[in-house]
Amino acid sequence: MTPPPASTTDSLPQDAPKAAAVAVESVRPPHTNYGGPSDFLSRVGNFSIIESTLREGEQFANAFFDTETKIKIAKALDEFGVEYIELTSPAASEQSRLDCIAIANLGLKAKILTHVRCHMDDARIAVETGVDGLDVVIGTSSFLREFSHGKDMTYITKQAIEVVEFIKSKGLEVRFSSEDSFRSDLVDLLNIYRAVDKIGVNRVGIADTVGCANPRQVYELVRTLRGVVSCDIECHFHNDTGCGIANAYAALEAGATHIDTSVLGIGERNGITALGGFCARMYVADRDYVMSKYKLHKLRDIENLVAEAVQIQVPFNNYITGYCAFTHKAGIHAKAILNNPSTYEILKPEDFGMTRYVSIGHRLTGWNAVKNRVQQLGLKLNDEDVKAVTAQIKELADVRPLNIDEVDTLLRRFHEDKKNGLDESQSMIGNDDC
């Protein structure tokens, strides 16, 4: 947990807010736990992350990770504290196989998994790479059975049992997952999950491969499955319709134990549950658990590492590390934030090595925020003065936003003029918190 830097500009993310910004001393209000574990099923305070940037993430349009980059990313994720790191199938290409071997031999704390089709050929190649476990997957939806591999459930079940037993015989951890689970027949799913649970699979997996599921569907399916199998339950959510993080949360509420993530959510199409956003959600549910397990202040470096590797910009609105995630603008927000950050902040920036900003050089500014800046500059102005100069800022910012230097100049000039007895008070007070 790093304290926020004193200055406005320190650790200000690239292309910082254009409008004037003021760093604010952070107040620590007593922690309250919003949306925390409510019923006995819930695992929101006890889950593991299966980090799939090096598998799902490699399916992102831009992704091409050479061995060195893969190793850098694996080490960074290990330091961050994820419990598992999932790698592309060694059957995908010769280099993919060699990279599995290289990463499995790094001696990381995180368990190394590789993701393979439910297929003896792939399983045989994978168990020789030295990974700790295999994530086995096969499509079970009518769509995939008809248009992808064209196999029926009896065949799939038989194959699943053969592959799972083979992997167990090698002493490795094994997960069996369906693909496109939310468009698969419920009874088919429960049958095959129970079959692999009976022969001692470590985890069964549910995957929203197309990103169609919503949180209530997820809660229902996971809760039902929780009553059928005794093994762990892993969930994988694509984000096509914006529910990747919420679905992961709903799954944990229903008793899921493992969640798949990738850095910045990179994956097929627009990706999956993002590591950073997932941490933000879980922090709000159980801050102590999340802070005890993951080095949250390393998030930004990992995101920058991956963003550079796949040649993308971190989105302006990215969770936690997006450059405006802790910027407050409206006067009514600024006023309250200055009294107590918890009024408009559910995430404490300092817990993530970030800094809070209150933007003041714009038409929505308020005199309380300006007063705070006046005090930071050590100027002597009473409330009436501050309201008057705030009115001037609003008037100028109605034409174009002011940067912090322009605001400071205005404040200093107003202070000078006042000393020289020229009070420029104007009439626009009272709009302080729009």
Added chain:
Amino acid sequence: MTPPPASTTDSLPQDAPKAAAVAVESVRPPHTNYGGPSDFLSRVGNFSIIESTLREGEQFANAFFDTETKIKIAKALDEFGVEYIELTSPAASEQSRLDCIAIANLGLKAKILTHVRCHMDDARIAVETGVDGLDVVIGTSSFLREFSHGKDMTYITKQAIEVVEFIKSKGLEVRFSSEDSFRSDLVDLLNIYRAVDKIGVNRVGIADTVGCANPRQVYELVRTLRGVVSCDIECHFHNDTGCGIANAYAALEAGATHIDTSVLGIGERNGITALGGFCARMYVADRDYVMSKYKLHKLRDIENLVAEAVQIQVPFNNYITGYCAFTHKAGIHAKAILNNPSTYEILKPEDFGMTRYVSIGHRLTGWNAVKNRVQQLGLKLNDEDVKAVTAQIKELADVRPLNIDEVDTLLRRFHEDKKNGLDESQSMIGNDDC
């Protein structure tokens, strides 16, 4: 509904996928309705959008909209089909007031609202601007009551009734919303909502001002409120913990009638429910309703307009319009997509004026995708040939990804060599769908 362009590059968003991409003819499978209206409360098939880019969006760090830009955005949103457009309070600044008047007089189909504090001064200014309605807000959480305006519930209720009655007396539509609703006392909320409902408020509003709520909390609160008031229910969700879209969906499932959005989700901190992402979610719930109300193919232009106005890039992973939203990479995905797009697609790109791509010049490629390209090029190769050339592509792409020209050259050379009787088949077949 625009059909997808024939060529690969047409309408390819800026900085398109680096790896080779192939445009695929779109197949129209029978529409299936995932997560659609299930119980009698649900409004997922019957809701209205209150578009707040010109209010919440103006609170985004970078936002400064001059009058001309505001008018452009308002017209674009009106053409898109949103039911309401919400504007910054006329009490914020003189220009804000003039802009309310200007936009209220454009004669748009959408109703024009402005967002004001629960305060007679603000209400008096607002009702004179010619808007169709006022969205009134006041903080009800203990946090805001203590650290923001410092008023108790009796005072707030008295003030709410006075303001609501005044606005109604002017014949305008009025919404009363609490702020930070999910950290407000439930009984306080229900009391004040019932009070304003009794005097004929048009809508009551629930706002997750800090972005702490999760879908199950939202469902519970809205469902409870639905049993207490007879007026409409509007919901406003910040996205700090990644639930902005999922919470909006849960609210509609519980009977909410109006959802606040902004283009690209811009707003305070990392913003609110994004218009595009919300449309993606609702399209999956009720495609016919969404397509009958909103001109989805205009989404990208509106997003580009706003992105330019606030000087941001559309995120790489943006819903629908992000440049990889319809790009398929893994061989197993490509194979099925070519058989039937619904296997890995829940959104039909052509419904949004977008095009589907299957990326093939990488180590995860599969021979089915390559075969598709061979056919597009009109080359005569049998399956064994295609598997052989796919192995060559995988081998080369293990060193660095290939662009479409490089892949085509490889295919043509292979075809030439074959005609000249030099078959270069290799051994790496069988990894087609990793």
